Amino acid sequence: MKNEDVFFAVDLGGTGTSVALVSRAGKVLERARFATRDFVVEARPELFAEEVARQIQSLLAHFDGAAPTHLGLGAPNGNYFTGEVLYASNLAWRGVVPLAALVAKATGKEVVLENDANSAALGEARFGAGRGVDNFVAVTLGTGVGSGIVAGGQVVRGVNGFGGELGHLTVAPGGRVCGCGGLGCLETYASVTALIRTVVSGVQNGSSGCGDFDAQALERDAESAGPIIASSARAGNPLALGAFQLAAESLGTAFAQVTTLLAPDRFILSGGMVAAEDLLMAPLKKRFAQSGARFHKPLPQIVLSKLGSGDAALLGAASLCFS
Amino acid sequence: MKNEDVFFAVDLGGTGTSVALVSRAGKVLERARFATRDFVVEARPELFAEEVARQIQSLLAHFDGAAPTHLGLGAPNGNYFTGEVLYASNLAWRGVVPLAALVAKATGKEVVLENDANSAALGEARFGAGRGVDNFVAVTLGTGVGSGIVAGGQVVRGVNGFGGELGHLTVAPGGRVCGCGGLGCLETYASVTALIRTVVSGVQNGSSGCGDFDAQALERDAESAGPIIASSARAGNPLALGAFQLAAESLGTAFAQVTTLLAPDRFILSGGMVAAEDLLMAPLKKRFAQSGARFHKPLPQIVLSKLGSGDAALLGAASLCFS
Numbered sequence: 102m103k104n105e106d107v108f109f110a111v112d113l114g115g116t117g118t119s120v121a122l123v124s125r126a127g128k129v130l131e132r133a134r135f136a137t138r139d140f141v142v143e144a145r146p147e148l149f150a151e152e153v154a155r156q157i158q159s160l161l162a163h164f165d166g167a168a169p170t171h172l173g174l175g176a177p178n179g180n181y182f183t184g185e186v187l188y189a190s191n192l193a194w195r196g197v198v199p200l201a202a203l204v205a206k207a208t209g210k211e212v213v214l215e216n217d218a219n220s221a222a223l224g225e226a227r228f229g230a231g232r233g234v235d236n237f238v239a240v241t242l243g244t245g246v247g248s249g250i251v252a253g254g255q256v257v258r259g260v261n262g263f264g265g266e267l268g269h270l271t272v273a274p275g276g277r278v279c280g281c282g283g284l285g286c287l288e289t290y291a292s293v294t295a296l297i298r299t300v301v302s303g304v305q306n307g308s309s310g311c312g313d314f315d316a317q318a319l320e321r322d323a324e325s326a327g328p329i330i331a332s333s334a335r336a337g338n339p340l341a342l343g344a345f346q347l348a349a350e351s352l353g354t355a356f357a358q359v360t361t362l363l364a365p366d367r368f369i370l371s372g373g374m375v376a377a378e379d380l381l382m383a384p385l386k387k388r389f390a391q392s393g394a395r396f397h398k399p400l401p402q403i404v405l406s407k408l409g410s411g412d413a414a415l416l417g418a419a420s421l422c423f424s
Numbered sequence: 425m426k427n428e429d430v431f432f433a434v435d436l437g438g439t440g441t442s443v444a445l446v447s448r449a450g451k452v453l454e455r456a457r458f459a460t461r462d463f464v465v466e467a468r469p470e471l472f473a474e475e476v477a478r479q480i481q482s483l484l485a486h487f488d489g490a491a492p493t494h495l496g497l498g499a500p501n502g503n504y505f506t507g508e509v510l511y512a513s514n515l516a517w518r519g520v521v522p523l524a525a526l527v528a529k530a531t532g533k534e535v536v537l538e539n540d541a542n543s544a545a546l547g548e549a550r551f552g553a554g555r556g557v558d559n560f561v562a563v564t565l566g567t568g569v570g571s572g573i574v575a576g577g578q579v580v581r582g583v584n585g586f587g588g589e590l591g592h593l594t595v596a597p598g599g600r601v602c603g604c605g606g607l608g609c610l611e612t613y614a615s616v617t618a619l620i621r622t623v624v625s626g627v628q629n630g631s632s633g634c635g636d637f638d639a640q641a642l643e644r645d646a647e648s649a650g651p652i653i654a655s656s657a658r659a660g661n662p663l664a665l666g667a668f669q670l671a672a673e674s675l676g677t678a679f680a681q682v683t684t685l686l687a688p689d690r691f692i693l694s695g696g697m698v699a700a701e702d703l704l705m706a707p708l709k710k711r712f713a714q715s716g717a718r719f720h721k722p723l724p725q726i727v728l729s730k731l732g733s734g735d736a737a738l739l740g741a742a743s744l745c746f747s
Binding site (some may be wrong): 236261358362364 | 588
């Protein structure tokens, strides 16, 4: 394979970072993963860049083609225009990190950086449920709510690269306090963190039917909390069911606002929380149909991503380098 | 002037319809106006098309160049993709009117149709406060709230042509009933109709300080109601001041939601209601700064259109025909 047909892709996540060799056809040829916290260390962003350089050398050892010249990088709070990661609250870095420049220096590659949610949307656009669809919104339901908007065939970056932030739409004026400083943001109701918040608050308030939850354990291990709450909901636990219902209805309210503004063809859902689609989809679609967007018949579809977990962001990061 | 440098433009409004000759440089060379209700008659959409044909003949009588071959048409609820006007609640037409085809047949011109709000946004993009700005929202505050969104240099039409409808964003969940069937839409708080609604409701509820309003007169003559309420507000009438404050704060809430999703560079305001900018701007900017969109520093600007009243939509309609 020629080196202009293969690209390095990096998906920097809150827990793990994936590094991959990706073909222009959207195939992940090689991949590796490392724990983000080992190399994302306050005040030392070059550690991460150096680890990426090591990882791509390892990938090349198993690869039988010419080394790619370009690297696409998706990162939380990444800014396409500046190549920086800005005030990423889920990472140990503080302030502004010129990540594209650091990775370019460490690897010798041409680096294009984008935020993780837009990368995922680009991956869906090229290789997933957004292929051939000019207007869609890709929503990742995990620790937070990530989203990337494609309108008229283009990813919406806005004037400063921060367009597309569905997670901070207000769905409940005066509601829950959000990390962004706002009240009632979607992310505080419709993420795994939000599920935990609903359940822990119910336990602390002595809601009925919450006897089988260990609030401290849920907060300690967010990774397993989602599946635990989902299992309880499926077993009929009213507190867990209520947490999913609140999440689903908040998404429906937000999707109606987005539809009013952007009239997308579809919403594409991904992320750990969609494993509970059986709990989410019915109340989400019901609220969506009830909440505004009445001009839009048929309403936009709500579909699940069919790309492998985490692949959308990697494929999208690689596609940033496609000429 | 060559005929490829001049275009016909039509702006179909709820009250009046403007027909013009517009140059590629954005100059309105000739214009005429007729009362919409005389030619927009239920079940006879061809009457309107025939009147447009007559009007453009009259314009040509005063015009010393070759006749243009293209006509751009902005209309409420107009759909760029289909050339139809769909269920326009402010017009006497019912259902779906294939307006572009009818006007093409009556005039013999190539016709491009767009909704009035998107036309205005295109006019701002080419010749107004949106020139050279890739991300902005044009908002017309009149009988209703019209809006057109430009993202990444393209007008946002969405999958069905109904993108960009700021007026039906929910700003007060469970709030005022809107003509669209929803509750709490921006348009029910931030239009001239909304000002009247606030004042009339205050009069009916016997609010203090409303003795000088004639509720029936306000409802009868919506055209003069805006200036009347504005004068009262400037004279310190608390009911009128409250109506403007409610309108301004609702706009601020909506602008914050839009900023979260789209990160525009600016909002461009036009329409009859901006004559009261002295009453609107301070509470609008205050609420906007308080309501979410915290990632966005500096916040998008809020500016007034500098194009002549109604010119944005005419210029935008003409620009639809620019090759």
